[in-house]
Amino acid sequence: MKLNNLIKKISFLIALLFSCLSCSSGNDGGDDAPVATGPSNLSVQVEVIGKTVAKPDGDGSGKIKLTISATNAVSYKVLIDNQLKEITTGDFSYEFTASGTKNYPIVVSAYNGSQFVSTTTSVNVFVARKILWADEFDVNGAPNTSKWGYNTGTGDGWGNNELEYYTTRPENVIIENGILKIKAIKEEYMGSHYTSARMLTKGKFSFKYGRAEVRAKLPVGGGTWPAFWMLGDNIDTAPWPACGEVDILESVGNNPNVNHSSLHSPGRSGNTPDTATTTVPNSATEFHVYAAEWTAESIKFYVDDNLFYTYANSSSTPFNANFFLILNLAMGGNFGGKVDPNFTSATFEVDYVRVYN
Numbered sequence: 001m002k003l004n005n006l007i008k009k010i011s012f013l014i015a016l017l018f019s020c021l022s023c024s025s026g027n028d029g030g031d032d033a034p035v036a037t038g039p040s041n042l043s044v045q046v047e048v049i050g051k052t053v054a055k056p057d058g059d060g061s062g063k064i065k066l067t068i069s070a071t072n073a074v075s076y077k078v079l080i081d082n083q084l085k086e087i088t089t090g091d092f093s094y095e096f097t098a099s100g101t102k103n104y105p106i107v108v109s110a111y112n113g114s115q116f117v118s119t120t121t122s123v124n125v126f127v128a129r130k131i132l133w134a135d136e137f138d139v140n141g142a143p144n145t146s147k148w149g150y151n152t153g154t155g156d157g158w159g160n161n162e163l164e165y166y167t168t169r170p171e172n173v174i175i176e177n178g179i180l181k182i183k184a185i186k187e188e189y190m191g192s193h194y195t196s197a198r199m200l201t202k203g204k205f206s207f208k209y210g211r212a213e214v215r216a217k218l219p220v221g222g223g224t225w226p227a228f229w230m231l232g233d234n235i236d237t238a239p240w241p242a243c244g245e246v247d248i249l250e251s252v253g254n255n256p257n258v259n260h261s262s263l264h265s266p267g268r269s270g271n272t273p274d275t276a277t278t279t280v281p282n283s284a285t286e287f288h289v290y291a292a293e294w295t296a297e298s299i300k301f302y303v304d305d306n307l308f309y310t311y312a313n314s315s316s317t318p319f320n321a322n323f324f325l326i327l328n329l330a331m332g333g334n335f336g337g338k339v340d341p342n343f344t345s346a347t348f349e350v351d352y353v354r355v356y357n
Helices: 002-021 155-159
Strands: 040-048 063-071 075-080 083-087 091-095 100-112 115-127 131-135 149-151 164-166 173-176 179-189 192-196 198-200 210-217 224-232 245-250 258-264 275-279 288-294 298-303 306-312 323-331 345-356
Touching: 040 100, 040 115, 063 075, 063 100, 063 115, 075 091, 083 091, 164 323, 179 323, 192 323, 210 224, 210 245, 224 345, 245 288, 258 298, 258 306, 275 306, 323 345
Parallel strands: 164 192
Antiparallel strands: 040 063, 063 091, 075 083, 075 100, 100 115, 131 345, 149 198, 173 179, 179 192, 179 345, 198 323, 210 288, 210 345, 224 245, 224 323, 245 258, 258 275, 288 298, 298 306
């Protein structure tokens, strides 16, 4: 029922958009100009690439082909996947990229001058999940500089009154035996009482829509604050929170085994209402997968593939542009809280980071 209503609305909007063009103009002083014969007999055939009895929604490539024909048509417009395409032939190919199986409405209009005719159809398409970017941390030593950069220094508390000084030293960030280790240390360094590391893909990788996940084991200790999160790529021209922030993994040592997932945006930053928590047993002794699946319609948060929070996305939010990834281990601050006076060091261990379509 919802799909039928959507198709009707799309058809109505297209008809309304071009209705003023379908009327011939009058001329008080002379004969009317010849009017082209309007198109008719519009036909649309949809082929899902790789479709078989065993794979009724295609081979996972997300590719389809339209064969369009109409009497007296000289051009066509195709509204598909929220995009309007203009073509001059009846052959049209398209590739969907959002993973999973989904039904997509398609509106096709045939034109001859200002006259047109439209029809609607829909197609079920399966898109296989594909890795767009990943770091498996399988080479010992410093992280791959083609994938990661760093924020260093205190950042004036990074807006959160944090206590650490972020460095690029191997004491604070290193890969050992297939595991990235971000280590917070209690030590006097450059005027701060703690050191740690903050890695990010800004300027190296960003993406719009898809699934971002990390497999991680969390540090122990009051005041620790590990995180895996994303910021809008436009942060230099649209400062936070206008750029948007998506927190996939946030946990604090003062409240162990609880994961917080949150979104920050204009008017909904700081103590944002767009947040939820879930219990993650043994989060400091076992690896767990923390993930967000992001589309134009929603952002869904998971731990070990268990959905615990769905945010309703829309065109009015910042969450419809490219975002980059961040991994860090903070100490103290507004969220991390009081540091245990007996704290000496703690390690945030990461098995991998992956981004899928």
